[in-house]
Amino acid sequence: xxxxxxxxxxxxxxxxxxxxxxxxxxxxxxxxxxxxxxxxxxxxxxxxxxxxxxxxxxxxxxxxxxxxxxxxxxxxxxxxxxxxxxxxxxxxxxxxxxxxxxxxxxxxxxxxxxxxxxxxxxxxxxxxxxxxxxxxxxxxxxxxxxxxxxxxxxxxxxxxxxxxxxxxxxxxxxxxxxxxxxxxxxxxxxxxxxxxxxxxxxxxxxxxxxxxxxxxxxxxxxxxxxxxxxxxxxxxxxxxxxxxxxxxxxxxxxxxxxx
Amino acid sequence: xxxxxxxxxxxxxxxxxxxxxxxxxxxxxxxxxxxxxxxxxxxxxxxxxxxxxxxxxxxxxxxxxxxxxxxxxxxxxxxxxxxxxxxxxxxxxxxxxxxxxxxxxxxxxxxxxxxxxxxxxxxxxxxxxxxxxxxxxxxxxxxxxxxxxxxxxxxxxxxxxxxxxxxxxxxxxxxxxxxxxxxxxxxxxxxxxxxxxxxxxxxxxxxxxxxxxxxxxxxxxxxxxxxxxxxxxxxxxxxxxxxxxxxxxxxxxxxxxxxxxxxxxxxxxxxxxxxxxxxxxxxxxxxxxxxxxxxxxxxxxxxxxxxxxxxxxxxxxxxx
Numbered sequence: 361x362x363x364x365x366x367x368x369x370x371x372x373x374x375x376x377x378x379x380x381x382x383x384x385x386x387x388x389x390x391x392x393x394x395x396x397x398x399x400x401x402x403x404x405x406x407x408x409x410x411x412x413x414x415x416x417x418x419x420x421x422x423x424x425x426x427x428x429x430x431x432x433x434x435x436x437x438x439x440x441x442x443x444x445x446x447x448x449x450x451x452x453x454x455x456x457x458x459x460x461x462x463x464x465x466x467x468x469x470x471x472x473x474x475x476x477x478x479x480x481x482x483x484x485x486x487x488x489x490x491x492x493x494x495x496x497x498x499x500x501x502x503x504x505x506x507x508x509x510x511x512x513x514x515x516x517x518x519x520x521x522x523x524x525x526x527x528x529x530x531x532x533x534x535x536x537x538x539x540x541x542x543x544x545x546x547x548x549x550x551x552x553x554x555x556x557x558x559x560x561x562x563x564x565x566x567x568x569x570x571x572x573x574x575x576x577x578x579x580x581x582x583x584x585x586x587x588x589x590x591x592x593x594x595x596x597x598x599x600x601x602x603x604x605x606x607x608x609x610x611x612x613x614x615x616x617x618x619x
Numbered sequence: 620x621x622x623x624x625x626x627x628x629x630x631x632x633x634x635x636x637x638x639x640x641x642x643x644x645x646x647x648x649x650x651x652x653x654x655x656x657x658x659x660x661x662x663x664x665x666x667x668x669x670x671x672x673x674x675x676x677x678x679x680x681x682x683x684x685x686x687x688x689x690x691x692x693x694x695x696x697x698x699x700x701x702x703x704x705x706x707x708x709x710x711x712x713x714x715x716x717x718x719x720x721x722x723x724x725x726x727x728x729x730x731x732x733x734x735x736x737x738x739x740x741x742x743x744x745x746x747x748x749x750x751x752x753x754x755x756x757x758x759x760x761x762x763x764x765x766x767x768x769x770x771x772x773x774x775x776x777x778x779x780x781x782x783x784x785x786x787x788x789x790x791x792x793x794x795x796x797x798x799x800x801x802x803x804x805x806x807x808x809x810x811x812x813x814x815x816x817x818x819x820x821x822x823x824x825x826x827x828x829x830x831x832x833x834x835x836x837x838x839x840x841x842x843x844x845x846x847x848x849x850x851x852x853x854x855x856x857x858x859x860x861x862x863x864x865x866x867x868x869x870x871x872x873x874x875x876x877x878x879x880x881x882x883x884x885x886x887x888x889x890x891x892x893x894x895x896x897x898x899x900x901x902x903x904x905x906x907x908x909x910x911x912x913x914x915x916x917x918x919x920x921x922x923x924x925x926x927x928x929x930x931x932x933x934x935x936x937x938x939x
Contacts, residue, residue, distance in 0.1 A: 414812055416808065416811075416812075435811070435816075436811040436812055437811050437812075437813075437814050437815055437816050437817065440811075440812055440813060440814035441814045445812070445813075446812055448808075448809065448812075452806045452808060452809035453805075453806075453809070454801065454802045454805035454806060454809065454810075455805060455806075456801070456804075456805055456869070456917060457798070457801060457802065457805060461798055461801075464795065464798060465798055465799065465802045465810070465813050465815065466813045466814065467795075468795050468798065468799050468813070468814065468815055469813075469814035469815070471795045473794075473795070475791065475794075475796050475823065478790055478791060478794035478795070478796055478797075479787050479790045479791055479794075480790075481790055485794060488795070489794065489795065492795065528813065532813055532814050
C-alpha cells in the first residue's frame with residue numbers, strides 16, 4: 361500500500377495471562393505521520409495492546425519494533441525515551457504537582473544536571489532548571505494552559521486535565537503518541553475541542569498517532585485508517601468507510617443476526 | 620531574578636539558624652542550660668534528622684518503609700565500632716555511620732523496592748528486625764548486653780548535622796530529581812511512562828534517607844553511654860513514622876515541626892510515667908481525627924509567607 365518504511369511494526373504479538381489469551385496474533389504497521397484508530401467492543405484487548413506497546417506488559421509472543429529497533433523486554437521508561445508516549449484511559453496525572461511540574465517531569469530524562477549538582481546547588485543546576493522552566497511555559501502556551509501553571513493538576517476541570525495529560529505526553533518528545541480513549545467522559549463541546557487539539561498537535565509536532573476511542577463520529581472523522589480488535593484478535597482493518605460496512609465489525613459490535 | 624530572591628531567602632534562613640546556634644552555644648557555655656535541657660535539645664536534633672530522612676522516603680517518594688530503626692542501628696553500631704574499637708575520631712565515625720547505613724539501604728532497597736505498598740512495608744519491617752537480631756548475636760559488639768560508648772555528641776555536632784540534612788534533602792527535593800521522586804509517589808505507572816527510571820530514583824531516595832538515618836544513629840549512640848539492640852526495635856521505627864505522618868506526608872517543615880513537638884511532649888511526660896503512654900496516644904488520636912493531613916499537610920512553612928503563585932519549596936528556618 362505504502363512504500364515508506366513503517367515507524368512501528370508489530371508482528372504477531374500476543375500475551376497470555378495464565379490460561380487467558382488477552383491478545384493474540386496481532387499485526388499492526390504504522391507509517392510516519394499517520395493518524396490511526398483502534399476500536400473494538402469493551403474487553404477486546406485494546407488497552408492491553410497499548411500496555412504491550414509501552415512495555416507495561418511483556419508480550420509472550422511476537423515482536424514489536426520502532427524504527428527497526430526491537431523494543432521487546434525494554435522497561436517502560438526506556439521505551440518512552442525511544443519515542444513512544446501515551447495517555448491513560450483513566451487520567452493519571454501527578455495530581456499533587458502543579459500543572460507546570462507535570463510537564464517538567466516529562467523533560468526529566470533530557471536533563472543534564474546530576475543529583476550532586478542539585479544538592480550542592482551548582483550553577484549547572486540553576487541553568488538546567490531555568491531551561492526546563494522556560495521550555496515548559498512555552499509548551500503550556502500551545503495548549504492554552506499557561507494561565508493555570510501553578511494550579512495543582514487535580515484542581516483543573518476534567519476537560520483541561522485531559523488536555524494536560526496529552527500535553528505532558530507530548531512534552532516527552534515522542535515519535536508515536538498513543539491516546540487511550542481521550543474523549544471518554546467528555547461532553548460534545550469538549551470532544552469538539554479535543555478533535556481540534558489533535559489536528560493542531562499533528563500539525564505542530566511531527567507525529568504519528570494511534571487512538572483508542574469509543575466515540576465513533578470522532579474516530580470516523582479524524583482517523584485515516586482503523587484497526588478493529590475483538591476478543592484479542594484483529595478482525596478488520598482499513599479506511600473508515602470500509603470498516604463501517606464490514607460485516608464482521610458490525611457483528612462484533614451488534615451481535616450476530618438471529619436466523 | 621527569582622533565583623536571586625530565592626538565594627536571598629536561603630541565606631536568610633541559614634543566618635537565622637546560625638544565630639540560633641550561637642545563642643544556644645553561649646547558653647551551654649555559660650552553664651545556664653542545665654544538662655536535662657541540653658539532652659532534650661540533642662534528642663530534638665536527632666529526631667529531626669530521622670524525621671527528615673524518612674520524609675524523603677515516605678513523604679516524597681511514597682515508599683512506605685517501616686524499618687527506619689534498622690538504619691539507625693546500623694549507623695549507631697558502625698560509628699561506635701569506629702570510636703570504641705578502632706579509636707578513630709568522631710568525625711570519621713559519623714561519616715562511616717552514614718555510609719554503612721546507606722550501604723544497608725542499597726542492599727535492602729534494590730531487591731525490596733520492586734514491592735509496593737503493604738508488601739514493601741512488611742519487607743522493611745523484616746529488615747529492621749533482622750538488623751536487631753543480628754546485633755543481638757554478634758559478640759564483638761556486646762550482644763544483648765550492648766556496647767559501651769563514650770559521650771562525644773555535642774551541640775555543634777548535632778546542629779551541623781541537622782543543618783546539612785535539611786539543606787541536602789530540601790535541595791534534592793526542589794530539583795528535577797525531587798520531582799521525579801514525587802511523580803513516583805503520585806503515580807508510578809505514569810512516572811514510568813514519562814521516561815522516569817522509577818527503580819533508580821526509589822533506590823536513590825532510599826539510600827539518601829538511610830545515610831542520614833545512619834548519621835542520626837552515630838549521634839544517638841554517642842549521646843548515651845551504652846547502646847543495646849533493644850533500643851532499635853520496631854517500636855522505634857514506628858516512633859519515626861509517627862513524626863512523618865503527624866507532620867504531614869510530603870512536608871519537610873511538618874516533619875521537623877512534629878519532631879520538635881513530640882520530643883518535647885515525650886520529655887515532659889516523663890514526669891508522669893503511669894499516664895505517659897495514654898496521654899501520648901491521645902494526642903496522636905485527637906490529632907489524626909481533627910487534622911488527618913498532618914500538621915502542615917503538604918505545605919512548607921515558607922510558602923505561608925509568600926504571595927500567591929509561588930510553587931517552589933523554599934528552605935525553612937532550621938531552628939532546632
